[in-house]
Amino acid sequence: MATRVPQERRRRRPTRSGVLLSEDLIVETALRLIGEHGPEALSVRRLGTALGCDPTALYRYFHGTDDLVLAIADRIIGDAMEGFVPGDDWVASLREMALRVRAGYVAHPRAAAMAAHRVTRRKSEIRAVETGIGLLLSAGFEPASAARLYLAFIDTVLSHAAADAAFQALPRQQREADHRAWRDVYQDLDPVAYPALTAVRPELPGMADSSFEEAVDLLLEALAARAPAARGCGRSRPGARR
Amino acid sequence: MATRVPQERRRRRPTRSGVLLSEDLIVETALRLIGEHGPEALSVRRLGTALGCDPTALYRYFHGTDDLVLAIADRIIGDAMEGFVPGDDWVASLREMALRVRAGYVAHPRAAAMAAHRVTRRKSEIRAVETGIGLLLSAGFEPASAARLYLAFIDTVLSHAAADAAFQALPRQQREADHRAWRDVYQDLDPVAYPALTAVRPELPGMADSSFEEAVDLLLEALAARAPAARGCGRSRPGARR
């Protein structure tokens, strides 16, 4: 099979059910499908029926599942960052970027779980990188530091977001089991063998919650502390948790 | 099918090829299989043939794929943390924990990619949590802070490790394409539309590398800065990158 996907103009023909396929329509349908019928709903075959076309028609638009996934990922990034304009405060701006990306991923857990660690090399991703590195440059970092630190920042954001998304993407049963684990298993431990866990026992149920914001805040504190145009050292926590 | 998995003693019978199955043997074989034949090699059926038994025999030992995955994950944690003893320097100790966990995950990419975000609720995981929280308590944090910050720390470590593992787990073709993206796509951008990216252009090929250590160092800096028994504010970078 020649999986040649010309992205020039195309010579589209209405599908059996009358729909005109397009890259955008496919990606949108994929996201809708995931949103409506849960994380497991994304498969070439189901996507085909949802679009009212033969599943294999998709191979005319994407080289394969992977290609489709990258397109979906870039769409999520684009939607999440839509309307975002970086403000004067670079720390606050990075923080908002982080929250937006995470929200976008959690809204599409299954897709995010597949795509979060990839390089989409598409429009929206490139724009986001441009914005982020721009913010660090505006903070006074050298180009080399800016690139390196942006990578550390965005990787943390993306991987945390992916973790949250992966958790959302679990079948309800497993999700609840993981959640209960902190209440159940970790509650009945031998105090002698596990003194630290015993000391923090009341806090353990909270371990099931996401640590996303705390992690981002810690990271931004460290960045602010390292910034040439420093924002001070001790007290620059950009936001309180909970 | 009654997926009842008694973990008491069992009444084992040699398999058709003469092997005596056991939970440990299955987990070890799974890890070996992944290590030898690549990330795609882990499937119930292949695991069955590797063990010299019918694939469905595994269901006598694990409730399903998920259960098996959790067992594998805990084994990885256990192997990675084997022989680790926390030292006097809590920052250095946390740093070593991070590096060990990451090394363990990257060594078993496919398994890690499936399991990194789960709560195994098994022996090795519990021991690791005990150690980590103990370190933060020893640093002088209140129990509530210790639990919360440990969560932020370990989630960052785990999700970064998972990201690295997920990348390793990609088919070679996709892995190389993602890697090349930073050299190719991101090199030929319009300087007017993308000033920041143009400013850091020489640094972009490095974006393909892992930012794990940088992120961990940033996080540990922030933790050290927040610690009651402070290690000082500005200059506590626990390790230099590269």
Place this chain on the structure above:
DNA sequence: CGCCTTACGTCAACAGGGTTGACCCAATGC
């Protein structure tokens, strides 16, 4: 020592997945 129970290895089958090559119609360029 030998029976009975039942754990557990095996087998066949099902539903779903991605991907392919062949087929052929109709939209487009000339």
Place this chain on the structure above:
DNA sequence: GCATTGGGTCAACCCTGTTGACGTAAGGCG
């Protein structure tokens, strides 16, 4: 209006996890 060929369709292949039924041999017990 004709030739070209993009692209929608169909059938088929091989993979996956999971199940219920089946029977054999291991272990407890008399």
